[in-house]
Amino acid sequence: MNTESASDFDYDLFVLGAGSGGVRASRISSGYGARVAIAEEHRVGGTCVIRGCVPKKLLVYGAHFAEDLNDAAMFGWDIAARRFDWPVLRDNVMAEVGRLEGLYGETLSNHDVTLFKNRAVLTGPHSVRLDDGRTITAGKILLAPGARPALPDIPGVEHAITSNDVFHLESMPKRVVIAGGGYIANEFAGIFHQLGAHVTIVNRSDTILRGYDEQIVDRLVKTSLAKGIDFRFNASFDALERRDDGTVICKMNGCDDIEADQVLFAIGRLPNTEGLGLEELGVELTERGAVKVDEHYRSTVPSIFAVGDVTDRIQLTPVAIREGHAFADTQFGDKPCTVDYNCIPSAVFSHPPIGSVGMTEGEAKNKLGVIRTYTSDFRPMKYVLAGRNERALYKIVVDESSDKVVGVHMIGPDAPETLQAAAIAVKAGLTKADFDATIALHPTMAEELVLMR
Numbered sequence: 513m514n515t516e517s518a519s520d521f522d523y524d525l526f527v528l529g530a531g532s533g534g535v536r537a538s539r540i541s542s543g544y545g546a547r548v549a550i551a552e553e554h555r556v557g558g559t560c561v562i563r564g565c566v567p568k569k570l571l572v573y574g575a576h577f578a579e580d581l582n583d584a585a586m587f588g589w590d591i592a593a594r595r596f597d598w599p600v601l602r603d604n605v606m607a608e609v610g611r612l613e614g615l616y617g618e619t620l621s622n623h624d625v626t627l628f629k630n631r632a633v634l635t636g637p638h639s640v641r642l643d644d645g646r647t648i649t650a651g652k653i654l655l656a657p658g659a660r661p662a663l664p665d666i667p668g669v670e671h672a673i674t675s676n677d678v679f680h681l682e683s684m685p686k687r688v689v690i691a692g693g694g695y696i697a698n699e700f701a702g703i704f705h706q707l708g709a710h711v712t713i714v715n716r717s718d719t720i721l722r723g724y725d726e727q728i729v730d731r732l733v734k735t736s737l738a739k740g741i742d743f744r745f746n747a748s749f750d751a752l753e754r755r756d757d758g759t760v761i762c763k764m765n766g767c768d769d770i771e772a773d774q775v776l777f778a779i780g781r782l783p784n785t786e787g788l789g790l791e792e793l794g795v796e797l798t799e800r801g802a803v804k805v806d807e808h809y810r811s812t813v814p815s816i817f818a819v820g821d822v823t824d825r826i827q828l829t830p831v832a833i834r835e836g837h838a839f840a841d842t843q844f845g846d847k848p849c850t851v852d853y854n855c856i857p858s859a860v861f862s863h864p865p866i867g868s869v870g871m872t873e874g875e876a877k878n879k880l881g882v883i884r885t886y887t888s889d890f891r892p893m894k895y896v897l898a899g900r901n902e903r904a905l906y907k908i909v910v911d912e913s914s915d916k917v918v919g920v921h922m923i924g925p926d927a928p929e930t931l932q933a934a935a936i937a938v939k940a941g942l943t944k945a946d947f948d949a950t951i952a953l954h955p956t957m958a959e960e961l962v963l964m965r
């Protein structure tokens with residue numbers, strides 16, 4: 513164990529925030545023999561487990577039944593009564609979240625990590641104060657407080673909700689307006705639409721899902737439009753007004769005003785650094801309030817570190833987990849390491865979902881010059897029988913000079929599941945010839961990956 517952890521502190525490590533990064537860092541550090549405590553102000557598990565990836569994905573599954581039940585008729589199923597009960601789905605999802613929260617708590621106690629169910633703020637380079645007044649000292653402090661939804665500074669913003677509230681709605685709204693064109697906007701557009709709401713996505717520019725391959729995003733927009741999701745591009749909100757009947761009037765700039773029963777703001781997430789006492793201690797923050805760290809997650813104060821969303825780089829759970837693990841290995845395991853940020857796969861759980869790894873076509877052209885692309889634009893077999901006129905699109909981007917596959921991008925049923933496997937090939941630097949040499953697994957959609965010529 514690193515000699516910097518002095519025994520005159522209460523703990524060797526104090527972690528602020530029991531989410532994806534904080535829980536991993538604590539249990540690995542404790543495994544190396546460190547005396548570890550963690551503070552959590554809300555619920556153990558953090559954003560991903562409590563109000564992010566997990567409940568979101570369960571809602572995606574729940575919403576998908578709408579299409580599956582429609583398609584079932586052509587497969588011989590006569591399902592007469594089709595009624596959706598939002599409180600049943602909501603409560604079952606919340607019960608599962610509660611179960612997982614319990615498991616995360618058990619993981620901490622099984623690893624001898626002391627859990628304080630309190631908000632913590634820093635009072636020194638080695639000390640924190642809990643909201644019940646207790647002060648605790650530690651050799652090292654790890655900041656893993658995550659991020660929170662951003663909200664615009666407009667009159668009536670209190671009439672809108674964020675992703676934090678969306679899992680607890682009393683009833684399913686009939687008309688939903690979603691601000692933003694990123695992950696959350698597109699995922700919840702799919703969920704609300706499938707569950708029967710009319711959805712309008714409002715984006716301030718004409719580009720949604722920036723960073724994803726343009727052709728794939730274009731397919732999502734076209735498919736969403738065909739399903740009945742509306743878009744307003746180059747539009748922004750001037751104000752929100754609530755009528756007595758509960759309707760929210762969106763006063764718009766760049767398009768006509770819109771009436772909604774629920775307005776969801778999904779315009780990005782800001783690092784949770786406010787009020788933590790960081791600047792007073794000399795912890796440097798970026799303009800957006802993120803903690804600046806070096807490659808070993810050390811802030812500008814040597815005993816204070818940060819991982820995950822609070823560093824405002826790649827806001828994904830597996831990244832926060834890897835960073836937490838690398839921190840523990842480096843600081844308490846005598847195994848200095850960093851995270852390799854190259855080729856991180858990502859998915860948008862929209863309807864249909866997107867999976868992506870490596871360079872987009874545009875990015876590869878800019879960085880590599882001469883490239884080849886291969887696409888497969890096909891109607892999945894099950895959709896043909898169901899009479900569903902929806903197409904999947906797979907794209908492979910190849911570096912002409914080395915034949916290496918530098919990017920795989922997909923939209924279609926279960927694309928994220930297939931993409932995870934394809935990401936291994938891209939990460940390993942396999943060539944298009946390696947893809948071609950692989951015999952197809954028939955009949956699957958994924959076989960398109962080895963059949964593109």
Ligand SMILES: Cc1cc2nc3c(=O)[nH]c(=O)nc-3n(C[C@H](O)[C@H](O)[C@H](O)COP(=O)(O)OP(=O)(O)OC[C@H]3O[C@@H](n4cnc5c(N)ncnc54)[C@H](O)[C@@H]3O)c2cc1C
Binds near residue numbers: 557565632657
């Ligand atoms: C709706 C939604 C869907 C998402 N879906 C996905 C997905 O499908 N895949 C994916 O990879 N990522 C997804 N994400 C992103 C993912 O949830 C985050 O990247 C991840 O949770 C970040 O982990 P973290 O450890 O940095 O912070 P968090 O998991 O947010 O944990 C931070 C914890 O710190 C606590 N805390 C904050 N301040 C204090 C304090 N002062 N004292 C004590 N405790 C404090 C918070 O309550 C929280 O529990 C989603 C996010 C959202 C909002």
Ligand SMILES: NC(=O)c1ccc[n+]([C@@H]2O[C@H](COP(=O)([O-])OP(=O)(O)OC[C@H]3O[C@@H](n4cnc5c(N)ncnc54)[C@H](O)[C@@H]3O)[C@@H](O)[C@H]2O)c1
Binds near residue numbers: 693859860
């Ligand atoms: N499937 C997943 O992995 C997943 C799912 C949900 C969230 N997340 C993570 O959570 C983060 C937050 O999600 P998100 O969808 O809120 O953010 P995002 O960064 O994906 O998208 C934000 C969108 O809001 C727009 N925007 C930003 N500021 C605005 C403003 N002032 N007014 C109007 N529009 C504005 C942006 O142009 C962009 O389209 C993501 O970056 C992602 O890393 C991941």
